[in-house]
Amino acid sequence: MSPGGSTHSVVQVMTNETCNHNCAFCHARRPAERPDVAAAGAVLARIDAAARGGARTLVLTGGEPALRRDLPALVTRARRALDASARPGDFLPDDPRAQPAQVLLETNGALITPARADALRRAGLDVARVHLPRWGDALDTITRDDGGFARTLAGLHALAAAGVALEVSIPLVLRTLATAPEIPTALHAAGLPVRALVLTVPVTAPDPADLATLPDVARAAEAVDAAARRAGIPARFDVGALIPPCLFQHPNRAAHLYTFTPGGAARPDFDHPDACTTCQARSICPGVPREALRRDPQLALRPIRDERTRRRLTVVSSIDDQIRRELCTRDVRRLADGTTVREHIVRINFHCNQVCRFCFVSTHLPMAPEPLIEDAITEIARAGGVLTLSGGEPTLNPRVVDYVTLGKQLGAREIELQTNATRLADPALTRALADAGLDVAFVSLHAAQAAVSDRITGAPGTFDKTVRGLDELAKTSVLVRINFVFCEQNQEEFPALVALTADRWPRAEITVSFVAASTDLVPLTPDILPRYGDVLPYLAEGVHLARERGVTLTGFESMCGIPLCLVPADLARYFALAQAxxxxxxxxxxxxxxxxxxxxxxxxxxxxxxxxxxxxxxxxxxxxxxxxxxxxxxxxx
Known part of the structure; x- marks a missing residue:
């Protein structure tokens, strides 16, 4: 199985160790099978164990699995085991284990006939990942299988015709670096519906001279990715055989090649050299393959410094899948009278003009298609629920006023805009939102001083814009709630924010929030996440001041607040809340x-x-x- 065993959502199951190909750089091939590996009972036991351990993708690999006559039976067992253990509702939406189950076959394709492909598809095979180091007859010189390329190409077409999704695996070794960029164009010309190119980086081989240096691999990967873009085929690294993104000249441009997942930084076959200590991606990147470091202990790494690149590295599935998953959060809002109301938090765009390190939104994602946004709005509005338009920064979406209008026309009980209000310094936009029917503006402001606020948001000058936006909102009938997120950098600011609110926006409320360490987007480190005990004195001072100045505080009942037992206020009203x-x-x-x-x-x-x-x-x-x-x-x- 893959390193990490049951904690991994993608688990490899070895089916055999012999192969009809003989690639010089392959270390998995053996001249004969070992019974403890290839015996049917042993393989079935590994399949069942992987499924029970939480795998969502079972990868049947070898050797060459197609050498087994019982391969369709193994696929059937894998499908049934995954279906029997399916528990996607047990996990958070951004956890890979919440994704649909699939059975994937790693093969060289040369033994796949049309009849075999049909049998595998009927057995439950979802994806075939076909090993393709070269294109054309040059492949045969690597695999040492005369006529092998023609058979592999026929196998690819047979799998596609049977309805099996195709991926192509390209190993980046010394003999393939120069020619690998030719493969995407050739696949496109052959009319093959390849859904992804999967780049693998072998770091061990029978002869280490066959291996490429990691900097050379990075340059080749850039070239393959460029060719793949032109051919319209997405490319990515195999999660089990990759290089650190800091080896690329521009890591932000290569971020889409990675699928870093929760817990992915802990890999037994990878190490974090000293240079990783200051890297923004340290908490999600596994580091450098240990064998590669052994060959090149002086490998030059360039730690990633910017927050945006770190966020771009956290895509846990395809971009489209992640957009659909994160577009709409279906929530339940608890009201003071003990009742509840449905709420949709619709992210009408993901990008933002601030870069708060504690933000859990995937701000690197592109905007969702407009029909999907409108569908999410329509569903909650017609149900008479609360529509919350969020982002990213939703005022960056040119249709934000249209979406408020749509929600109001279709019957939304309340429409809230979650914003940093920087663009609401424009009186025309603020007035248009109010006229369209906006009920609540939920405005992020995490400090009373510009220097502290701008340091937290990573966007110098935006504190003043937010203040001006709040000034414009105060001229309308829109209810303003200022959202203050307690983090390590701003604890002492809370009482001052209460005073600023009372002086400048006396009708505004303040929502008290706390850093939500809920996804890999939020680094789980003390420099961001404070202790409750450190926050409470400043929170208590702010609560006392708010009572004196007549400022309403909310948020303690929210999942973004703190445990109710720690709230430094009268808790009697919380006994009336509906169950969390x-x-x-x-x-x-x-x-x-x-x-x-x-x-x-x-x-x-x-x-x-x-x-x-x-x-x-x-x-x-x-x-x-x-x-x-x-x-x-x-x-x-």
Whole structure:
């Protein structure tokens, strides 16, 4: 199985070790089968174990699996095992384990006839990844199989005709670097419907002289990717055989070649040299293949410094799939009277004019197609729910006013705009939104000082624009909620923000939020995520000041707040809340039995985020006893 075993969503299952090809750089091929590897019972046991362990893609590999006469039976077993263990609802939407299951076959294609391809498809094969180091008769000189290219090409066409999705695997070794860029054009000319080129980087071989240096691999990968773009074929690295993105001259331009997944930084066959310490991608990148470092211990790495590139490296599936998955969050909003209302958070675009490191939105994604956006708006509006237009920064979408109008015309109960308000400094845009029916502006402002705010947002000058945008909103009837996200850089700013709000925008409310360490987009590090105990003194001071100045504070009831037992305010009103839904963010929160299990507010509270507990533990939680006779709750010491 693949390194990492059951924690990986993509798991390789070895079916055999012999092969009809004899590539010099292949270290997997053996002259004879070992029973403990190739025996049918052993293979079936590995398939079942991988599926039980959480695999969503089972990769049947070898050797050459097509040498097995029982290959269709193995595919059937893999399909049934995946279907029996399917639990996509147990995981967060951006977790690869939440994706549909698929069976993938790694093969050289030379033994795949039309009849065999049909049998494999009927057995449940979804994808065939065909090994293709060269194009044309030159392939035979690498595989040492006379006539092999013609048979591989026929196998590719047979698989496509049977309805099996095609991927082509290109190993980047010394003998293929110069010619690999020819393959995308040739595949396109052959009329083959290849859905992806998968680049692999062997780092061990019977003769190490066959291996290329990693910088040379990076240059070849750039050339292959350029050719693939021209041919209209997406390219990416194999997650198990890649090079670090910092080896590219421009890592941001190569980010789409990577699929870094949750937990992907921990790989037993990779190491993080000292240069990785200061890299922005350290928490998601596995580093450098250990064998490559052994051959070249002085390998020059260029740590990634910019936040945007790190975010671009976190695509966990295809771009289109990720857009569809993240376009609309179907939420349930809890109201003060104990009732709930449906809410759609629709990301009308993903890009943003600020770069907050704690933002969990995939701001590197392109805008979703307009029909998909309109469908999400229509669904919630006709249901009479709350429509929240979000991003990225939604005011960067030229149709933002149209979307407010659409939601209002179709019957949305309330329309909220989540924004940093920098573009709302334009009076015309603000007035147009208000006239279209905007009810609430949820404005991000994380400090009362320009220097602190601009440092957090990574966008100098935008504090002043946000303030001017709030000034314009204050001239309308739109309800303003200022969202303050507590992070390590701004704890001391909260009381000052309360004072600024009371002085400048007295009708505005403040929503208290806390860094949500919920995805790989948010680095799980103390320089971003503060301890609750460090935040609470400033939060308590701000709560006291808000009470004095008449500023309404909200957000404690939200999943973006803090555990209710830590809220430094009267908790009586939270007992009336509806139960916190476990379906909105399944698996994201913890409720330890020794604290939450005895808390009177456990049903109304989301609990503590797993990411926070992983970094700091759960000892700060203080369970709440039932309401005392005088009406106020009491916390355990």
């Amino acid at each position: 839904s476990t379906e909105v963010a399944p698996g994201e929160f913890l409720k330890p039995d020794d604290t939450c299990g005895t808390c009177a507010l456990t049903a109304q509270c989301f609990g503590i985020r797993r990411g926070y507990a992983k970094l700091y533990g759960t000892t700060e939680l203080r369970p709440i006893r039932a309401l005392a006779a005088e009406g106020g709750p009491a916390a355990d010491a």
